[in-house]
Amino acid sequence: xxxxxxxxxxxxxxxxxxxxxxxxxxxxxxxxxxxxxxxxxxxxxxxxxxxxxxxxxxxxxxxxxxxxxxxxxxxxxxxxxxxxxxxxxxxxxxxxxxxxxxxxxxxxxxxxxxxxxxxxxxxxxxxxxxxxxxxxxxxxxxxxxxxxxxxxxxxxxxxxxxxxxxxxxxxxxxxxxxxxxxx
Amino acid sequence: xxxxxxxxxxxxxxxxxxxxxxxxxxxxxxxxxxxxxxxxxxxxxxxxxxxxxxxxxxxxxxxxxxxxxxxxxxxxxxxxxxxxx
Numbered sequence: 066x067x068x069x070x071x072x073x074x075x076x077x078x079x080x081x082x083x084x085x086x087x088x089x090x091x092x093x094x095x096x097x098x099x100x101x102x103x104x105x106x107x108x109x110x111x112x113x114x115x116x117x118x119x120x121x122x123x124x125x126x127x128x129x130x131x132x133x134x135x136x137x138x139x140x141x142x143x144x145x146x147x148x149x150x151x152x153x154x155x156x157x158x159x160x161x162x163x164x165x166x167x168x169x170x171x172x173x174x175x176x177x178x179x180x181x182x183x184x185x186x187x188x189x190x191x192x193x194x195x196x197x198x199x200x201x202x203x204x205x206x207x208x209x210x211x212x213x214x215x216x217x218x219x220x221x222x223x224x225x226x227x228x229x230x231x232x233x234x235x236x237x238x239x240x241x242x243x244x245x246x247x248x
Numbered sequence: 249x250x251x252x253x254x255x256x257x258x259x260x261x262x263x264x265x266x267x268x269x270x271x272x273x274x275x276x277x278x279x280x281x282x283x284x285x286x287x288x289x290x291x292x293x294x295x296x297x298x299x300x301x302x303x304x305x306x307x308x309x310x311x312x313x314x315x316x317x318x319x320x321x322x323x324x325x326x327x328x329x330x331x332x333x
Contacts, residue, residue: 108267108268111267112265169301170297171263171297172297173265173294176290
């Protein structure tokens with residue numbers, strides 16, 4: 066497997082292939098800043114939960130760096146891992162059902178109460194019909210991540226993948242370390 | 249009625265996270281779904297919750313939503329006729 070592009074995002078900093086991007090905001094406002102300055106053509110971004118926003122921004126930066134947009138294909142997988150599952154959004158949803166006298170479950174929050182939704186968001190945006198998987202681990206574990214991604218390339222179909230770590234504890238604590246790799 | 253129409257537009261923008269939309273961008277008779285604001289089925293469910301939370305209106309028959317949420321005007325007429333708060 067060959068790493069073609071990589072991106073690292075924390076609440077304070079965004080690096081693409083080792084080069085820091087010029088940004089001024091922090092936390093989830095940083096994700097909105099990147100969206101506004103570098104993407105700005107997908108209003109659904111504003112409906113996403115924080116984990117999806119993080120994954121969406123990471124994937125967009127990787128794909129912009131790749132150049133010719135690889136779309137409508139069955140040979141690109143999206144395989145992501147984290148520790149916090151979808152807890153940031155789960156808490157928000159729980160808040161809508163916590164009090165019997167103010168019980169209004171939000172459908173828009175409910176749809177993001179699973180971590181693998183982000184893999185679907187990336188696949189829908191780009192027309193990827195290959196494997197999409199999301200694994201929740203006890204902690205960051207490079208050996209497990211590598212073995213899992215390598216196994217995905219054995220299906221005879223997958224030629225490339227957007228893969229890596231995508232964790233969001235809350236609006237001020239998140240980390241993306243995501244790669245575009247090829248067989 | 250004009251006040252209610254503006255109130256509904258503001259609520260829709262907030263509840264549905266329509267980040268780049270202003271109340272004046274929403275025409276009173278334009279379709280909210282499909283070609284209009286481009287809302288989807290999850291947005292429709294969120295509007296049903298909004299009607300209950302803000303106006304005390306329970307929409308028990310989801311298929312009725314098609315007529316109620318046709319436009320801002322149809323929503324405003326329905327709210328005015330059925331609101332409990």
